[in-house]
Amino acid sequence: MKGPRGTQDLLPGVTEKWQYVEAKLKDLSARYNYHEIRTPIFEHTELFQRGVGDTTDIVQKEMYTFTDKGDRSITLRPEGTASVVRSFVQHKLFGLANQPTKLFYIGPMFRYERPQQGRMRQFVQFGVEALGSEDPAMDAEVIALAMNAYRELGLQSLKLVINSLGDTESRNNHRQALIDHFSPVKEELCSDCQSRLEKNPLRILDCKKDRDHPAMGTAPSILEFLNDYSRNYFEQVQAYLDAMGIAYVVDKNLVRGLDYYNHTAFEIMSDAEGFGAITTLSGGGRYNGLVQDLGGPETPGIGFALSIERLRMALEAENVELPIDQSLDCFVIALGDEAKVKAAAITEQLRQAGMQTDKDYLDRKMKAQFKAADRLKARFVLVLGEEELENNVIAVKNMESGEQENVAIDQITSYIEGII
Structure with a gap:
């Protein structure tokens, strides 16, 4: 018998490398004063439908969902943020004296997609979530933590890409502009993008099938629709990154694949030669409305997640030898x-x-x-x-x-x- 497709056995000799990476990530989190949270591997399906978004590929195509013996719809968690926010609301962590609430997690996630190098159906994610602050400095802190997670493990060929998705007003104005832009070529787009046009046109910009369509290159940028507050917020985030000496590139077409993002969005990519066609190592952003969507009080939040599998791929691409003592x-x-x-x-x-x-x-x-x-x-x-x-x-x-x-x-x- 063999393990299910898209899964892997981590054998002795390899597990020590994973333990080293995880220990480094935990140590780094402690230095930034983030504390570990452990949530269930499965949740009620509604959590991800509401928290991740009905229009996302994760909810529409990739979730492992089943009905348990109590006739409840249960889903193996496909990502960590929704579970962390659900726990934050359920246990009223917003009422703790020390705010913001800064959390990190490491654990397996599950997505039904075509297995390929660095992309498994069961994979391990490390992520952080900072809840309770709308300070642009918090955005910069989360980005700095993400960048240092790779640097301290020895990676050098890194590229940080950032963008602003704006507040609700900015997003609504941009949304209408995207609908007006893509409607004339709707029939030329893939079936997914056709359904996204009215529901969530921002997701069209993230489509892999239609990325070479001429309309993509001329699509209106969210940066053109930022109101004064959103524009000032994004400028402050950049000022903090500049002060920290963190290099970045502003990419007006960067969108995140989950519905809950607003304001700052970012991705970290590998520029290492031979890393592969999919260069993204990790991504994250701000999600100021998610806590309310899951039944909590108005609470801003920001976080990111990285795949341990893709991190290890990047280490191999840059020939980084972890100092594992197996004596x-x-x-x-x-x-x-x-x-x-x-x-x-x-x-x-x-x-x-x-x-x-x-x-x-x-x-x-x-x-x-x-x-x-x-x-x-x-x-x-x-x-x-x-x-x-x-x-x-x-x-x-x-x-x-x-x-x-x-x-x-x-x-x-x-x-x-x-x-x-």
Whole structure:
């Protein structure tokens, strides 16, 4: 039997790299004072219909939805923001004394789409959400965190693209302009774009099928319709990014694929050679109306999410080697039945003292056990035979220097600790 299409098994040797990346992301989040939240892997389907939007590809085509035994419609979460905001509202986190509420998450998401490199049906997302502030400096902070997540892991070929989607007034004016622009060529657009024209024409600009249509290049830009407030807000975000020394490109055609975005939108892309046709690593933006849509009080928010799979693709494209230490502190070799019993006790003693320790469980000859220790990159090999037992010592070999000496069994832990 094989795993379902679009899923993967992360095996030893690979999981250590994931653990390293996740630890780095958690450490970075802590430095920005974001705290971890863990939400259910499945939610009521209505959450994503209301939170993500009925016109999105996610809701229309990609969700894993099923009816449970209570005849309720349940969906495996396709993204993290809606779940985090639902939890924020349900547990009244808006009432906490410390505001804004700054949260991060890491976990599996599920989308039914064609599997390809860096795009799986089950994938792992890291994301942050900052709820309760409408300060442009918060937008810049979230973007800075996203950029530093990649930089601290060693990526250099990065491109930050930003845009403003404006407030409700600006969006409504732009929406009508898009309808007027695309209506004459409606029949030339794909079926998805034809249905989006009245419901959410902004999504047409994000279409992969029609991106080469002449009407795309002449479509009215949201930047032309920003009112004074939206224009000033976007200028302030740029001023903060400039002050932080974060380079960016303003792309008037950048839109996000989810319905809840307004004001700042951004994507981070890889410019690494050979990365692939889909260069986007992560994206995010502001969503000031989402909390209200999910039953909460008027609360502004901004966040982003990145795929761990695509991050690892970018690391490989730039030949970044993560500093993973897969060595073993000690490997214990025992020769003889009595020595095996004592070796088990010593192995457990070293482990309880905090040292990575293993021993032979296949009853191999000493030469084969030394080879096993070498494959495991053991720093020290401890050999216990009949002669060592009689003298109450254990032979310790430093595998790097080749030096060997006998150490009293009751002092072995402090001896190894002193060297390590």
